[in-house]
Amino acid sequence: MQLLDGKLAAQAIKEDLKEKTSALLQKGKRAPHLAAILVGNNGASETYVASKVKTCAEIGFGSTLKRLPEDISEEGLLAEIEELNNNPEVDGILVQLPLPKHISDEKVISAIHPSKDVDGFHPVSVGNMVAGTPTFIPATPYGILLLLEHYKVETKGKHAVVIGRSHIVGTPMSILLSRKAYPGNCTVTICHSATTNLKEMTLQGDIIVAALGQAEFLTGDMVKEGAVIVDVGITRVNDATKKSGFALKGDVKFDEVAPKSSGITPVPGGVGPMTIAGLLMNTYNAYVSKL
Template identity: 70%
Template sequence: MQILDGQLVSRATKDELKLKVAQLVTEGKKIPHLAAVLVGSNGASETYVGAKVKACGEIGFKSTLIRLEEDISENKLLSVIDDLNLDQDIDGILVQLPLPKHISDEKVINTILPSKDVDGFHPANVGKMVQGLDTFIPATPYGIMLMLEHYKIETKGKHAVVIGRSNIVGRPMSILLSQSAPYGNCTVTITHSHTKNLAEICRSADIIVAALGIPEFVKEDMVKEGAIIIDVGITRVPDASKKSGFALKGDVDFKAVSPKCSFITPVPGGVGPMTIAALMKNTFKACIDKL
């Protein structure tokens, strides 16, 4: 069993980008600039946005963090995005999800210019991804693909089971794994809350991508020997033994499942860091595409 170390791959990805930014500086060209919009004070969102801003600093990107009140109107938020769309110095825009219930995620995503949509959620970018065209790929699936590439994991002809069908992870992940590409060419099964015989389907999988948000949902008896496990889930579970008062759990019962695997991602330290690395690659691309 080998651990897929997201921290290691993320660091290598960021180091590579840092060299490219240094080259831009040497040539007197524009430096990538990411604008992050945070609505309200959700603890997890604060952590995620903070990590993204920190990564920008490590690589040499410019970053702008815009904090907005929880009760901001939808129209006001859309107006803020419009201003960022018009700002020629801003290359990438991300609005941290989830948003308060009175704001439509769909309207927000559709308002961001596709050329600045470094989260890869805009329908125009999703459509290009489906067709295999050059575009921004949603950061978490993109990060997973970068990890598969780094570890040179053979995927061709394998049966991949994706648990979860969200537009952020499950659906794009299924498309990328099935595409005719070096780390695609899988036969993909998408499963979800209405899937019958889920455990049986998982036992047939060479690759399982667990992205449903239920701690330790994937058990040892759902996994065949030698399977590759990608655990996207990260949930705060109360734990009095921790200084923070909680532990971070993935969607996979790591302790029980890992002995059976050929490769597995840990939580934390697996997919999470790769999501940020992929976002940085998208932001660099957004800048370079304009040069």
């Protein structure tokens, strides 16, 4: 069993981007620049955005963090996005989700110019992904592809089973793993809450992507020997033995599944770091596309 360590893979990507950014600066060019918008003070969102800003600094990217009040109007947020759309010094725009209930996620995502949509959620980006034309891929699926590539996981001709159909992970992964490219060329089955024979499906999976947000859902009896397991989930579970009072669990029951797998991502330290790596790669590509 090989541990598919996202921290190590992400570090390799960050070092590569750091070198490329240094080379740009030596030529007298500016660094790539990511702008993030954070509405309100959601604890998890604060952590995610802080991590992204910190990583930008580590590799030499420029970054802007716009903090906006919880009660900002939808029009006010859209105006902030338009300002960033029109700023030639900003290459990528990220609006941290979830947003307050009075603001439409769809309107906000569609307001970001497709050339700066480094989260890969804009309808134009999604359409290009489905069509197989160059575009921004959502950061988590992109990070998973980069992880599979880093560890040279064979995907051609494999049966990939994706559990979960969200537009953030499950659906994009099903499309990307079936594309005629590497990583890809899989036969893909997508499972969800209405799948009646889920265990029968997962037992066929050479590659399983678990992205349903339910702690330790995938157990040892649902996985065949030698499967590659990508665990996207991360859930706080009460744990009195921990100083924090909780433990972080993935969608996979690691202790049962790991011995049967040929490769598996840990939680934490697997897909999480790769999501940020995917976002940074998208930001760099947005910058390069304007050169």
